[in-house]
Amino acid sequence: MVQQVESEAQAPPAPRSGRLRRAVILGLLTLPAVLAFSVDFPLCPTAGLFGIPCPGCGLTRATAAALSGHFGHAFELHPLVYLVAPVYVAVLGGLGFSYVRGGGDKPLSPRMNLAVSVLAIGLFVLLFVLWMARFLGYFGGPVEVQTLRSWSS
Numbered sequence: 001m002v003q004q005v006e007s008e009a010q011a012p013p014a015p016r017s018g019r020l021r022r023a024v025i026l027g028l029l030t031l032p033a034v035l036a037f038s039v040d041f042p043l044c045p046t047a048g049l050f051g052i053p054c055p056g057c058g059l060t061r062a063t064a065a066a067l068s069g070h071f072g073h074a075f076e077l078h079p080l081v082y083l084v085a086p087v088y089v090a091v092l093g094g095l096g097f098s099y100v101r102g103g104g105d106k107p108l109s110p111r112m113n114l115a116v117s118v119l120a121i122g123l124f125v126l127l128f129v130l131w132m133a134r135f136l137g138y139f140g141g142p143v144e145v146q147t148l149r150s151w152s153s
Contacts, residue, residue: 023100047145055124055131058143059084079139080126087123 046054062077063085074081108116134142 018102019100022102026096026100044145051145053131053134053142053145055127056084057145059088061143076140077143078130080123080130084123084127087119 044054044057046052047057056078058078059081062074062081065071065077066074066081066085078084107113130139133139
């Protein structure tokens with residue numbers, strides 16, 4: 001009796017024709033955030049709902065200030081802006097690029113996964129420590145927050 005062994009069929013690569021569709025979807029998903037930012041809508045759910053700043057409160061305004069050349073004001077709004085904003089933009093940009101390209105099925109190497117995890121945990125700890133210090137009055141105290149109630153009135 002002869003057994004036939006079927007070779008495993010490999011999945012074909014993602015078609016390039018879908019890149020435009022994925023780019024449009026990504027653009028449509030970012031449009032609400034761009035519109036909210038342009039009309040000064042409170043983007044932070046914690047600030048908007050509870051009226052207290054979250055650990056990242058001030059980062060969006062600080063990034064905008066830094067991009068417009070107001071580096072001191074950016075630091076006042078959030079002292080970690082020059083560390084957190086580039087990492088945030090790089091991660092979001094990489095995810096968006098990977099999505100449009102059709103990749104994303106390749107996992108990170110164990111070494112890279114560990115490095116990203118350590119970086120993420122370290123940034124979270126720094127944000128939390130700074131958040132607590134600001135509530136105690138350091139680094140200019142808590143940033144002003146805009147609640148949804150104050151925005152609509």
